[in-house]
Amino acid sequence: MVLPIEVDEDRQEPIYHQIEEQVKALIVSGYLPADTVLPSIRALASELGCSVITTRRAYQNLEQEGYIKTHRGKGTYVQEVEQEKRSQLKEKAVQDALRQAVKTARQHEYTDVEIEKLLKIVLKEER
Missing domain, CATH: 1.10.10.10 (Winged helix-like DNA-binding domain superfamily/Winged helix DNA-binding domain)
Incomplete structure (x- = not known):
């Protein structure tokens, strides 16, 4: 595999x-x-x-x-992973990815409003 x-x-x-x-x-x-x-x-x-x-x-x-x-x-x-643990891990993975994205945006001096605008653009593209 x-x-x-x-x-x-x-x-x-x-x-x-x-x-x-x-x-x-x-x-x-x-x-x-x-x-x-x-x-x-x-x-x-x-x-x-x-x-x-x-x-x-x-x-x-x-x-x-x-x-x-x-x-x-x-x-x-x-191994079998319990549903509750799966849900927690999925949420953590997404939060970690978003934290990294925000960190990158902050390094480029984006404001909260600009970051939210970029997130909305990405969400729209991914539909």
């Missing part, structure tokens, strides 16, 4: 964290339902062009947080 994940070495965020956040989003959105087999650590590392250590760290963190489960000799599988 090829996961629709992209990593960007130019971002300040570590690559393992980029992988974690994107896998979480795929699970929470339902793109990766419970019991889906994930690529091996080596296969994902190869696919993304990063180290095995990086993908192992992402998988370990995801397992600690209860998103995935590794069964020795069988593979790594998506």
Whole structure:
């Protein structure tokens, strides 16, 4: 299975964290339902062009947080995520993206009114 994940070495965020956040989003959105087999650590590392250590760290963190489960000799599988947790994580993901957008706008010295205007333009374009 090829996961629709992209990593960007130019971002300040570590690559393992980029992988974690994107896998979480795929699970929470339902793109990766419970019991889906994930690529091996080596296969994902190869696919993304990063180290095995990086993908192992992402998988370990995801397992600690209860998103995935590794069964020795069988593979790594998506865990069931409760609906309430899914809703909370979706909302957090959107809020984080909006915070980043506002931060970028502030760096370019946009006012609240100008930011709201830009958001309305984007919302209209995305309909």
